[in-house]
Amino acid sequence: MNIIITGATSGIGKELALQFAAKGNKVGLIGRRTERLEELKHEIGELAYIRTLDVTNFERAEKVYQELIDEMDGLDIMILNAGVGRIKTRPAWRIDESIIEVNAFAFAHGCHFAFEYFLKQGYGQIVGMSSIAAHIASGRAAAYTASKHFISNYMTGFRQKANLTGADITITDLKPGYIWTEMTERNNNMFWVSSVQKAVQQMVRAIEKKKNHAYITKRWRLLAWAAELVPQWIWDRLKV
Numbered sequence: 001m002n003i004i005i006t007g008a009t010s011g012i013g014k015e016l017a018l019q020f021a022a023k024g025n026k027v028g029l030i031g032r033r034t035e036r037l038e039e040l041k042h043e044i045g046e047l048a049y050i051r052t053l054d055v056t057n058f059e060r061a062e063k064v065y066q067e068l069i070d071e072m073d074g075l076d077i078m079i080l081n082a083g084v085g086r087i088k089t090r091p092a093w094r095i096d097e098s099i100i101e102v103n104a105f106a107f108a109h110g111c112h113f114a115f116e117y118f119l120k121q122g123y124g125q126i127v128g129m130s131s132i133a134a135h136i137a138s139g140r141a142a143a144y145t146a147s148k149h150f151i152s153n154y155m156t157g158f159r160q161k162a163n164l165t166g167a168d169i170t171i172t173d174l175k176p177g178y179i180w181t182e183m184t185e186r187n188n189n190m191f192w193v194s195s196v197q198k199a200v201q202q203m204v205r206a207i208e209k210k211k212n213h214a215y216i217t218k219r220w221r222l223l224a225w226a227a228e229l230v231p232q233w234i235w236d237r238l239k240v
């Protein structure tokens with residue numbers, strides 16, 4: 001399989017690259033930090049293809065995705081994993097702006113690129129890195145939770161789009177709970193936290209099985225179900 005992974009310079013994306021490459025897949029790796037990509041290329045070897053890219057630069061992104069596809073000689077799976085959480089050093093609006101730009105806008109752009117490519121090819125798989133946050137709302141992370149609602153809902157739309165076209169395109173919505181990565185390293189209020197290795201093993205299995213949805217780790221399904229039972233008037237009164 002040939003797989004592009006955005007946000008491969010750290011955390012979940014990096015571990016996806018390592019685990020998929022260990023199984024003999026070619027991996028096209030994207031992120032802004034070139035030195036991290038070079039280290040990963042050194043670690044993985046000839047199965048790794050790297051490109052420095054800010055995914056919010058849409059014009060360049062299209063060029064880079066196509067370059068990687070040409071270099072790898074095809075594409076089977078596009079994993080749209082790049083994402084940002086709260087960047088506390090910026091003013092409030094700037095934080096939300098960058099979260100929406102990367103998590104929603106660039107996600108949608110990558111989804112379109114991959115869908116068009118797979119439509120012409122007749123098959124393929126798009127994997128989106130949503131979150132358990134797609135089931136909740138939070139006053140402390142309004143843009144982040146909303147961006148993950150966007151991702152999951154957008155993927156349902158694309159699954160229906162694929163049904164309409166009749167093309168064999170799988171849309172896999174991954175919803176992780178807490179995982180130890182650079183994004184969460186300063187978060188002290190976490191529970192059911194998974195190591196990145198264990199979480200990514202479950203992600204790889206879900207992708208290989210072409211699942212539409214997967215909670216990572218599996219127990220987070222319970223929280224998703226519970227969250228869906230909470231009425232709007234309670235969400236409106238919460239202080240979370």
Ligand SMILES: NC(=O)c1ccc[n+]([C@@H]2O[C@H](COP(=O)([O-])OP(=O)(O)OC[C@H]3O[C@@H](n4cnc5c(N)ncnc54)[C@H](OP(=O)(O)O)[C@@H]3O)[C@@H](O)[C@H]2O)c1
Pocket residue numbers: 006007008009010011012013030031032033036053054055056081082083084085102129130131132175176177178179180181182183184
């Ligand atoms: N960790 C968790 O508990 C958790 C839970 C649910 C969902 N998630 C989701 O999982 C995904 C990966 O997060 P992580 O936990 O692995 O955090 P991370 O270690 O901070 O990784 C984020 C990745 O996204 C890349 N990225 C950010 N902005 C980018 C941009 N503009 N262009 C290209 N790449 C960009 C980063 O690369 P560069 O900085 O090199 O560009 C990095 O490789 C995110 O979508 C996150 O929302 C994480």
